[in-house]
Amino acid sequence: MPARYFKTNGHLLVCQGxxxxxxxxxxxxxxxxxxxxxxxxxxxxxxxxxxxxxxGCLGACSFGPTLCVYRAAEGGLEEGWYAAVDFPLATRIAQAVHDGAALPTEQKYGPE
Known part of the structure; x- marks a missing residue:
């Protein structure tokens, strides 16, 4: 039986360091x-x-919980790195990924 393919709009990673x-x-x-x-x-x-x-560690150890997002974008891969993430912000990030909308800017750090 072949593996089932699931389409995704993006991937959220939550640091567990x-x-x-x-x-x-x-x-x-x-x-x-x-x-x-x-x-x-x-x-x-x-x-x-x-x-x-x-x-694993996402590099903002003093400002956790840390979350990063990867998703396909025109011309490559879009990244979003977030520090001091709480549940409401995490749900807004997830909804933006699902909807293909702009990522929230609050608590963002790292590469643009």
Whole structure:
């Protein structure tokens, strides 16, 4: 039986390094996972398109929880790096990825 292909609009990675975990990243990942499922945004749900993965250190250890986004964009790959992410911001980022909308600018850091 061939593997099933799921189309995605983007990928969210939530840091699980020790500093981010001390600031609640494990809880953030779990809450965001549940939100993606309930709202049918998860890539494996009908109509969903967002992947969510736990990640190693994303480099903003003093400002966690940290989240980064990768998604295809015209001319290449778009990145969004976020520090001090709370659940409301994480859900806005996920919705923007799903909708193909502009990423939120609050708490953003790193490459443009």
């Amino acid at each position: 020790q500093h981010c975990q001390a600031r609640g990243s494990a809880l953030l990942h779990r809450a965001l996972w549940n939100h993606l499922e309930r709202q049918a945004l998860a890539y494996y749900k009908a109509g969903g398109s967002v992947r969510l993965t736990e990640s």
